[in-house]
Amino acid sequence: MSANTVGTETGRTPYLTTSNLTKMFGDFTALSDISLEIFEGEFVCFLGPSGCGKTTLLRAIAGLDIQTFGEVTQGGKDVSNLPPSERDFGIVFQSYALFPNLTIRKNIAYGLENRKLPKADIQKRVTELLELVGLISQGNKYPAQLSGGQQQRIALARAIATNPGLLLLDEPLSALDAKVRTHLRHEIKELQRTLGVTTVMVTHDQEEALTMADRIVVMNDGVIEQVGTPLDIYRNPASAFVADFIGTMNFIPGKANGSAVLQMGEVNLDCDPANIRETGDIMVAFRPENLLVQEGDKKLPNSFEAEVKYMEFMGAFFRVDLVSKQANGKAHIKGDFSINMVRRTGVQIGDTITVSIPQDRVSVFPGVN
Amino acid sequence: MTDVANTSLLKEVKPKSSRDDWTMRGFMLMIGAYLLIALAFPLYIMLSKSFESKDGVFIGIDNYIKYFSTPALFNSIENSVIISVVTMVITVTLAFIYAYALTRSCMRFKGFFKIMAMIPILVPSLLPGIGLIYMFGKQGYMKWLLFGETIYGPLGIVIAEVFFTFPHALLIIMTALAISDARLYEAATVLRAPKWKIFLTVTLPGARYGLISAAFVVFTLVITDFGVPKVIGGQYNVLAVDIYKQVIGQQNFSMGAVVSVVLLIPAIFAFYIDRQVQKKQVSQLSARAVPYEPKPDRSFDTWMMSYSSLIVLIIVTILATCQFAALVKFWPYNLSLGLQHYNFDLMDGGGWDSYYNSIQLALWTAAVGTSIVFTGAYMVEKGRGFGAGRTAFQFLAMMPMAVPGMVLGLSYIFFFNNPDNPFNFIYGTMAILVVSTVTHFYTVAHLTAMTALKQMDKEFESVSQSLQQPFYKMFLKVTVPVCTPAILEIAIYLFVNAMTTVSAVVFIYSYHTQLASVAVLNMDDAGDIAPAAAMGMMIFYTNAGARILHTVVSKVLVNKTQAWRQR
Ligand SMILES: Nc1ncnc2c1ncn2[C@@H]1O[C@H](COP(=O)(O)OP(=O)(O)O)[C@@H](O)[C@H]1O
Numbered sequence: 001m002s003a004n005t006v007g008t009e010t011g012r013t014p015y016l017t018t019s020n021l022t023k024m025f026g027d028f029t030a031l032s033d034i035s036l037e038i039f040e041g042e043f044v045c046f047l048g049p050s051g052c053g054k055t056t057l058l059r060a061i062a063g064l065d066i067q068t069f070g071e072v073t074q075g076g077k078d079v080s081n082l083p084p085s086e087r088d089f090g091i092v093f094q095s096y097a098l099f100p101n102l103t104i105r106k107n108i109a110y111g112l113e114n115r116k117l118p119k120a121d122i123q124k125r126v127t128e129l130l131e132l133v134g135l136i137s138q139g140n141k142y143p144a145q146l147s148g149g150q151q152q153r154i155a156l157a158r159a160i161a162t163n164p165g166l167l168l169l170d171e172p173l174s175a176l177d178a179k180v181r182t183h184l185r186h187e188i189k190e191l192q193r194t195l196g197v198t199t200v201m202v203t204h205d206q207e208e209a210l211t212m213a214d215r216i217v218v219m220n221d222g223v224i225e226q227v228g229t230p231l232d233i234y235r236n237p238a239s240a241f242v243a244d245f246i247g248t249m250n251f252i253p254g255k256a257n258g259s260a261v262l263q264m265g266e267v268n269l270d271c272d273p274a275n276i277r278e279t280g281d282i283m284v285a286f287r288p289e290n291l292l293v294q295e296g297d298k299k300l301p302n303s304f305e306a307e308v309k310y311m312e313f314m315g316a317f318f319r320v321d322l323v324s325k326q327a328n329g330k331a332h333i334k335g336d337f338s339i340n341m342v343r344r345t346g347v348q349i350g351d352t353i354t355v356s357i358p359q360d361r362v363s364v365f366p367g368v369n
Numbered sequence: 370m371t372d373v374a375n376t377s378l379l380k381e382v383k384p385k386s387s388r389d390d391w392t393m394r395g396f397m398l399m400i401g402a403y404l405l406i407a408l409a410f411p412l413y414i415m416l417s418k419s420f421e422s423k424d425g426v427f428i429g430i431d432n433y434i435k436y437f438s439t440p441a442l443f444n445s446i447e448n449s450v451i452i453s454v455v456t457m458v459i460t461v462t463l464a465f466i467y468a469y470a471l472t473r474s475c476m477r478f479k480g481f482f483k484i485m486a487m488i489p490i491l492v493p494s495l496l497p498g499i500g501l502i503y504m505f506g507k508q509g510y511m512k513w514l515l516f517g518e519t520i521y522g523p524l525g526i527v528i529a530e531v532f533f534t535f536p537h538a539l540l541i542i543m544t545a546l547a548i549s550d551a552r553l554y555e556a557a558t559v560l561r562a563p564k565w566k567i568f569l570t571v572t573l574p575g576a577r578y579g580l581i582s583a584a585f586v587v588f589t590l591v592i593t594d595f596g597v598p599k600v601i602g603g604q605y606n607v608l609a610v611d612i613y614k615q616v617i618g619q620q621n622f623s624m625g626a627v628v629s630v631v632l633l634i635p636a637i638f639a640f641y642i643d644r645q646v647q648k649k650q651v652s653q654l655s656a657r658a659v660p661y662e663p664k665p666d667r668s669f670d671t672w673m674m675s676y677s678s679l680i681v682l683i684i685v686t687i688l689a690t691c692q693f694a695a696l697v698k699f700w701p702y703n704l705s706l707g708l709q710h711y712n713f714d715l716m717d718g719g720g721w722d723s724y725y726n727s728i729q730l731a732l733w734t735a736a737v738g739t740s741i742v743f744t745g746a747y748m749v750e751k752g753r754g755f756g757a758g759r760t761a762f763q764f765l766a767m768m769p770m771a772v773p774g775m776v777l778g779l780s781y782i783f784f785f786n787n788p789d790n791p792f793n794f795i796y797g798t799m800a801i802l803v804v805s806t807v808t809h810f811y812t813v814a815h816l817t818a819m820t821a822l823k824q825m826d827k828e829f830e831s832v833s834q835s836l837q838q839p840f841y842k843m844f845l846k847v848t849v850p851v852c853t854p855a856i857l858e859i860a861i862y863l864f865v866n867a868m869t870t871v872s873a874v875v876f877i878y879s880y881h882t883q884l885a886s887v888a889v890l891n892m893d894d895a896g897d898i899a900p901a902a903a904m905g906m907m908i909f910y911t912n913a914g915a916r917i918l919h920t921v922v923s924k925v926l927v928n929k930t931q932a933w934r935q936r
Pocket residue numbers: 025028030048049050051052053054055056057
């Protein structure tokens with residue numbers, strides 16, 4: 001990748017930008033040359049494995065830990081070196097960070113005070129916010145008396161109380177259990193849509209990012225790997241890292257010779273020329289759910305034979321482990337078979353079946369050597 | 370991904386500091402300046418005085434040459450070290466067994482034993498010396514136990530020092546034993562290791578940092594202590610008393626400064642080792658998980674209970690002896706009771722006024738000290754940027770621990786008694802006593818505050834800033850209320866120590882600011898031992914009362930203002 005720049009959507013001015021942002025901790029480069037554009041009202045997720053620099057980037061945007069080099073602008077204003085108190089954002093942390101000795105109402109009112117607002121208006125706004133997050137009956141309790149999910153909703157209410165132009169969320173759901181997490185995911189998204197507030201959320205959970213974000217910024221080792229809509233990133237991962245990190249991907253060694261046909265062992269795969277950006281030793285990549293099984297005699301394109309080594313029941317489908325002598329004697333291929341299909345065809349461990357990869361579902365990445 | 374190179378051409382971002390940042394730095398600088406004036410500058414002046422003659426002429430290391438060629442002086446080094454090491458071994462052993470009883474046995478009345486073991490903290494170190502004199506001195510009622518040995522000298526010093534240092538060692542060792550991991554014991558028991566083997570392979574190694582730390586704390590306390598050897602040391606010279614003799618007895622301030630420097634060296638050394646060990650223990654603490662639950666064992670529990678009872682009996686006996694001696698008319702000839710020894714106004718030492726002065730000093734020290742220490746700790750822990758300043762502040766805050774009270778007091782004479790010093794006006798007032806006491810006990814209070822502050826979510830400040838609220842709102846509305854238990858703990862610590870300290874104030878009190886602890890010293894010096902015991906016990910009752918009040922207030926406050934702690 002040359003520059004980590006988001007493709008500029010012509011005609012719109014971004015609300016938040018970072019340009020060539022670099023953050024050093026001593027000799028260690030936590031972020032290198034991050035350039036991003038985020039538009040008004042967008043919900044953007046920073047997604048990547050733990051330690052890749054997501055929080056560091058978020059804190060630089062907030063001014064909590066200012067970057068070593070580079071610029072940040074918000075609303076057309078250069079805020080690169082401003083302290084947090086001179087920027088315009090609300091923030092929510094994984095730990096909730098609710099003030100334990102203040103009631104819920106006082107927590108939410110905290111940011112509304114010292115702004116020359118009449119007391120009555122503050123109380124009205126607090127009530128409004130409590131209604132918005134559905135906790136109107138809890139106002140006089142203390143944070144420790146609420147569940148984790150409720151506390152996080154209060155933290156959210158406190159962050160948006162002053163109508164900030166930007167909402168920053170650092171792993172807001174990671175401390176919650178799975179059920180609550182899914183529920184709150186929808187609520188946050190819903191709230192963001194209603195308020196239309198530009199939002200940046202940090203997460204290491206791909207599902208969270210895919211379901212909530214308008215656009216995802218995939219990060220790894222302090223650099224941006226790819227920026228795009230969830231569908232875009234899932235369908236057309238820009239690098240092997242992204243392909244592997246988001247969803248599940250088969251990587252099978254192969255060869256590309258410049259034509260639209262790839263060799264995967266003895267198998268020739270037709271493939272969209274647009275997807276072939278490499279030649280020589282490459283990795284053929286496709287997702288398990290795109291592997292088709294030939295039922296009946298009608299021969300599918302791009303097909304080859306494979307032996308079923310193992311079938312793992314995943315609830316909604318079977319994750320099947322295949323080995324194909326034709327494709328590559330050693331590589332294991334993962335396929336997702338629907339329950340219906342398995343019942344129809346009666347596939348079992350030990351069977352040899354014919355599978356195929358649709359032409360438009362094959363991508364190519366540089367080989368590892 | 371090759372763009373890092375060109376960043377070197379870019380200009381580094383210089384974060385702009387907000388008004389709050391500047392205000393917080395201002396506070397930190399003010400408290401840092403306080404520590405410079407109350408600690409660093411006086412020490413520096415004292416150091417330079419040790420290179421001057423009596424008349425203030427620079428004479429290089431002549432004073433040191435004289436010191437090391439006068440056996441009466443340099444012999445004290447050996448004496449001090451011997452006393453300190455012997456006390457260290459005895460105290461750590463006794464405290465370890467006591468801590469073991471409290472944490473590893475199922476003996477009854479643990480709460481009672483815990484409280485009783487803390488009693489020595491509440492009295493000036495002069496008091497156990499006085500008690501021992503009544504028990505083992507020329508007319509002591511248990512003199513026969515010594516088989517002709519004299520209590521005046523190393524024997525008496527060591528016994529009294531063990532009494533005085535016992536609770537300090539106990540607290541540290543108990544913490545170390547409390548954090549050891551139950552899983553190790555389970556594993557050892559499953560492997561059928563015998564009890565003594567578990568003790569040697571699991572218990573002792575687990576508590577080793579606590580033991581080392583306790584040893585150095587005891588060593589420092591003893592080598593810098595002045596009260597015990599002053600009262601019961603007889604002809605046995607030690608460093609801390611030498612300073613006193615040089616300054617008060619012979620008015621030889623330069624030689625006093627030399628002895629101070631000599632005393633600083635082992636104190637700093639012990640302090641340094643202790644800090645290193647403490648760091649290790651902290652990291653051990655966070656990794657540990659399951660607390661150990663002792664199981665009942667009749668004979669073991671009985672042994673432990675007997676041992677603990679014996680220790681408590683000794684502590685109580687020493688104090689009860691003091692109280693009894695203070696009440697009898699004329700020990701040992703007329704044992705009928707009376708209050709004439711409480712007529713302090715008839716003796717040397719400032720009379721009852723010195724007692725009221727002490728209470729005043731303790732209250733001021735608690736109020737002023739707690740505010741300064743907690744504010745300083747907050748600014749250094751939660752401030753943004755200004756890394757060098759924060760590191761320097763931390764260093765200054767840790768320094769007092771390594772400086773013996775006598776040394777601090779002497780350096781105050783040099784520094785504040787100079788008419789050219791703009792702060793000269795506090796000399797001879799209550800203010801200088803408050804400054805000296807706050808400074809002398811700064812480090813422990815600072816560490817208590819830091820521990821409490823570190824336990825608070827570090828994102829509170831981030832949230833507050835993002836909501837554009839000033840830092841003092843956060844500080845007053847959240848930090849202080851949440852840290853109330855720690856703040857009260859600091860206050861009572863400063864109060865109790867201000868009541869008992871002699872060393873930090875003995876050089877700088879004046880006719881109008883005589884203190885109870887110093888009165889104990891002076892009355893004892895003048896041969897009025899019974900009144901000295903009486904005053905010492907007054908200090909004890911005051912401190913015990915303050916402790917009880919502290920417990921009640923803490924409970925009420927926690928119940929009332931901290932309802933949020935309960936679910
Ligand atoms: N204050 C700091 N000092 C030194 N290194 C840090 C600091 N904060 C973060 N790092 C390092 O920077 C990298 C990125 O951290 P972070 O942004 O927290 O990752 P994440 O993507 O999990 O949020 C990590 O390797 C982390 O160890």
